[in-house]
Amino acid sequence: MKTKDYFKILREIKDVSFATVDEDGHPQVRIIDVMIIENKKLYFVTARGKDFYKQLEEKQEVAITGVNKKYQTVRLNGKVKKLEKGWVDRVFDENLSMNNVYPGKSRYILEAFCLYEGHGEFFDLSVSPIFRESFSFGNCEIEKKGFIISEECIGCNSCAKDCPQQCITKGSPYVINQLNCLHCGLCFERCPVKAIKRI
Amino acid sequence: MKTKDYFKILREIKDVSFATVDEDGHPQVRIIDVMIIENKKLYFVTARGKDFYKQLEEKQEVAITGVNKKYQTVRLNGKVKKLEKGWVDRVFDENLSMNNVYPGKSRYILEAFCLYEGHGEFFDLSVSPIFRESFSFGNCEIEKKGFIISEECIGCNSCAKDCPQQCITKGSPYVINQLNCLHCGLCFERCPVKAIKRI
Numbered sequence: 001m002k003t004k005d006y007f008k009i010l011r012e013i014k015d016v017s018f019a020t021v022d023e024d025g026h027p028q029v030r031i032i033d034v035m036i037i038e039n040k041k042l043y044f045v046t047a048r049g050k051d052f053y054k055q056l057e058e059k060q061e062v063a064i065t066g067v068n069k070k071y072q073t074v075r076l077n078g079k080v081k082k083l084e085k086g087w088v089d090r091v092f093d094e095n096l097s098m099n100n101v102y103p104g105k106s107r108y109i110l111e112a113f114c115l116y117e118g119h120g121e122f123f124d125l126s127v128s129p130i131f132r133e134s135f136s137f138g139n140c141e142i143e144k145k146g147f148i149i150s151e152e153c154i155g156c157n158s159c160a161k162d163c164p165q166q167c168i169t170k171g172s173p174y175v176i177n178q179l180n181c182l183h184c185g186l187c188f189e190r191c192p193v194k195a196i197k198r199i
Numbered sequence: 200m201k202t203k204d205y206f207k208i209l210r211e212i213k214d215v216s217f218a219t220v221d222e223d224g225h226p227q228v229r230i231i232d233v234m235i236i237e238n239k240k241l242y243f244v245t246a247r248g249k250d251f252y253k254q255l256e257e258k259q260e261v262a263i264t265g266v267n268k269k270y271q272t273v274r275l276n277g278k279v280k281k282l283e284k285g286w287v288d289r290v291f292d293e294n295l296s297m298n299n300v301y302p303g304k305s306r307y308i309l310e311a312f313c314l315y316e317g318h319g320e321f322f323d324l325s326v327s328p329i330f331r332e333s334f335s336f337g338n339c340e341i342e343k344k345g346f347i348i349s350e351e352c353i354g355c356n357s358c359a360k361d362c363p364q365q366c367i368t369k370g371s372p373y374v375i376n377q378l379n380c381l382h383c384g385l386c387f388e389r390c391p392v393k394a395i396k397r398i
Contacts (some may be wrong), residue, residue: 015266017216020226027262029218029228031272031322049384049397050348063226067214084320101381106363109385123230127298138259138280147248166307185248186308198248 003040003135006074006122009066011037016066018044020055028055033067033098035091035112040137042076042115043083045091045098048107056080056113064115071126074093078118078138087112119143129165129180146183149173152195159187159196202239205273205321208265212238216267217243219254220363226308227254232297234262234264234290234311241275241314242282244290244297248308253280255312263314270325277317277337286311308315328364328379331362343398345382348372358395 010016011034019029032053036043042064046053056062064076088110092098102110117138124131136142149159153173160168167180168187173195176187189194209215210233218228225334229251235242241263245251259345287309291297301309316337335341348358352372360369363368366379367386372394375386387395 011316015270017218017264019218019226021220021224022224025220025224026276027218027220027250027261028276029216029262029264030274031264031266032286033213043368047385049382049387051344055202058284061225063218064230065216067230071214075229077225078229101329102363103322105362106361106383106385109363109383109388125300130300131227135369145250162303164301164308164312167352177285183248184246184305184308186246186305188248189308 001122001133003120003137004037006120006135007040007042007137009068009072009074009122010034010076013066013068016064018052019063019065020052020061021059022051022055023058030054032164032186035095043087043112044109044115045088045112047109048111053111055135062115068199069171071124073123073125074113075121075123076118076137077120078115078140080113080115083112083114085112087114119173128176129167130182131179132181133179146178146199147176147182147185147188147196148199149187149191150195150197152193153155153191154193154195156192158190158192160187164191189191200268200321200332202319202336203236205319205334206236206239206241208267208271208273208321208335209233209241209275210246210261212265212267215263216265219251220258221254222248222277226376227251228330231325232294234294242290242311243287244287244309244311245316247310248306253377256281260355261314265394272322274320274322279312279314282311283311284379286313286333288356291308295346301389328376329351329381330367331348331380345377345380345398346375346384346395348375349396350388351392351393352390353389353392357389357391361385361389385393390396
């Protein structure tokens with residue numbers, strides 16, 4: 001799938017989780033509606049009285065995740081910016097139920113924000129082996145995570161034998177199929193010569 | 200509802216969001232299964248190779264949220280601790296599909312954790328006015344949030360008139376019905392004498 005399809009999954013789920021860091025450095029998370037998806041940007045609103053608003057203003061960053069009925073997960077991490085007032089109206093035009101919560105002019109206690117650049121990950125637990133893919137949006141490069149097997153590999157098969165997803169291919173060196181890896185770290189622990197490195 | 204009912208909602212949703220703070224102070228969030236709920240404690244597992252594991256080991260705290268089909272949200276914030284190996288077996292006994300992802304002995308790359316004390320919030324957007332309730336568990340007191348109207352109130356009605364949930368009652372002073380408040384901050388901004396305080 002393409003990056004824009006991953007954004008679409010979050011709009012379909014609609015009620016997704018937005019995590020921030022509060023002023024004391026603690027994690028905070030709440031359910032927020034994905035209001036608009038356009039050009040690999042994600043739009044949402046929050047009210048000026050909320051702690052979430054304060055945290056966005058202070059750090060301009062957010063982590064987002066949602067899971068759909070097929071057990072497909074999309075995660076995004078990145079930078080947000082506050083938008084002009086007109087975006088609140090557009091959000092209400094495209095999400096009519098918002099008028100039930102903030103009727104009339106009370107909508108203007110809300111501010112619209114846009115996630116415009118960052119990293120993402122798609123994770124599909126419904127297939128076997130599991131499938132994952134990293135992507136990026138805005139002016140960001142793809143962030144690699146997980147484990148790789150270096151040239152120090154002695155081909156002993158300890159890693160491949162116990163891999164829960166059987167996603168390590170024999171060779172010199174052995175190779176972890178990154179698209180199917182859980183990042184569980186079992187191969188990393190098993191390797192007798194420490195040939196497996198955390199990326 | 201009681202605190203244990205709010206925990207039950209998260210077990211029913213099962214795939215919920217767990218937020219942490221990474222080593223660089225950025226928010227991180229991913230979908231994790233709620234494996235066991237018992238005595239107002241929440242149990243989950245993660246693998247030693249994952250960034251999530253590293254963050255739990257470093258800070259021993261997490262923020263959790265999920266939303267059910269009725270648009271009821273539960274949020275928890277609190278402290279976690281790592282448990283003995285036996286808990287991984289119990290998690291697999293009570294969540295059989297885990298064997299598809301981590302077959303055989305590969306389960307022991309997982310560690311079990313328990314959220315044992317903290318704060319919670321229930322938020323119901325399906326009713327009008329909306330309904331919210333705070334609670335706590337373990338050795339924690341309830342955390343109050345939102346706004347209150349102080350004795351400085353001049354009874355001008357500016358706050359009550361525009362409240363999106365119409366949850367401010369006339370009086371001397373006026374009173375915000377905390378169970379129905381969005382925490383949007385509109386009353387706080389409207390009060391001409393700054394009688395409304397953030398808790």
